[in-house]
Amino acid sequence: MLKLKPYIEDFISLIYPHTCISCGDLLPKGTQDVCPKCLYNLPKTKNHIIPVPQFLQKFEGIVKVEKLYVYSYFQKQGIVQKILHELKYNDNPDIGMTFGRYFGKDLLTESEIPPFDLIIPVPLHPKKLKLRGYNQSEALANGLSQALNVPVNKNTLIRNRHQNTQTKRSKIERIKVMSETFGVTDSNIKGKHVLLVDDVLTTGATLISCVEQLHTLKPKSVSIAVLAGVK
Ligand SMILES: [Zn+2]
Structure with missing residues (x-):
């Protein structure tokens, strides 16, 4: 049987050429969203090789984080x-999956990672989830899950309410507000190595609240992986 799919895909890309979301260049066949040149120039932190103190300091003395990626x-x-x-x-949740996989591959090949038992994405409020159609952190978690071969758990951590921009609050105020935002269900993560996943690390208030909540269930360790971090 003649394989039509590649021809149809070629035809479609003639009419709607795929371009790099960063530089706008045409994407070479077999690549998605970001061209190889932009991918090469990505400002990776490599903090799994040499820790970046500015990231660690966001959690120090507040919650115990095993590894921060x-x-x-x-x-x-x-x-x-x-x-x-x-x-x-x-x-575009697929871009989250793709970068989750890249991230996971880097971690596997460049560092010693804890034997994770499960990956937990930071949840969205159900209303927001309905609006967006997907949880971006879950897309990243799914990519990491594929690369690390660790299952994703979506039931343990829950979001009780949506928290809007808190730019005017101090960090302590933000943490206090966020601590009422998340909750946990009685899921069996006791004694397990957990990897918590979010898209961005800014003040750390969201992640601190999630880690605090997870620790109430007595896991063996909680680590964090985020796609992007603000120093
Ligand atoms: Zn590009």
């Missing part, structure tokens, strides 16, 4: 902001 630095107008925008506002 930050894939790339967040820069305004930079490629990472474009990836995040695509992931959150352009109905």
Whole structure:
């Protein structure tokens, strides 16, 4: 039987050429969203090899985080902001899966990672989930899950309410507000190594609240993986 699919795909890409979301160049066949050149220039933190103190300091003395993994630095107008925008506002969960896989592959090949038992994405409020159609952190978690061969758990951590922009609050105030935002269900994570996943690390208030909640269930350890971090 004649395989039509590749021909149809070629034909479609002639009419609707796929371009890099960062530089706008045509994407070579077999690539998606970001061209190889932009991918090469991605500002990776590599903090799994040499820890970045500015990231660790966001959690120090507040909650115990076993390992903190930050894939790339967040820069305004930079490629990472474009990836995040695509992931959150352009109905493209696939880009989250793709970068989750890249991230997982880097971690596996470049460092010793704890024997994770489960990956938990930071949940969205159900209303927001309905609006967006998917949870961007879950898309990343699914990609990481594929690369690390660790299952995703969506039932343990729950979001009780949606928290809007809190830019005017101090960090302590934010943590206090966020601590009422998340909750846990009585799921069996006791004694397990957990990897918590979110898209961006800014003040750390959201992740701190999630880690606090998870610790109430007595896991063996809680680590964090985020796609982008603000120093
Ligand atoms: Zn590009």
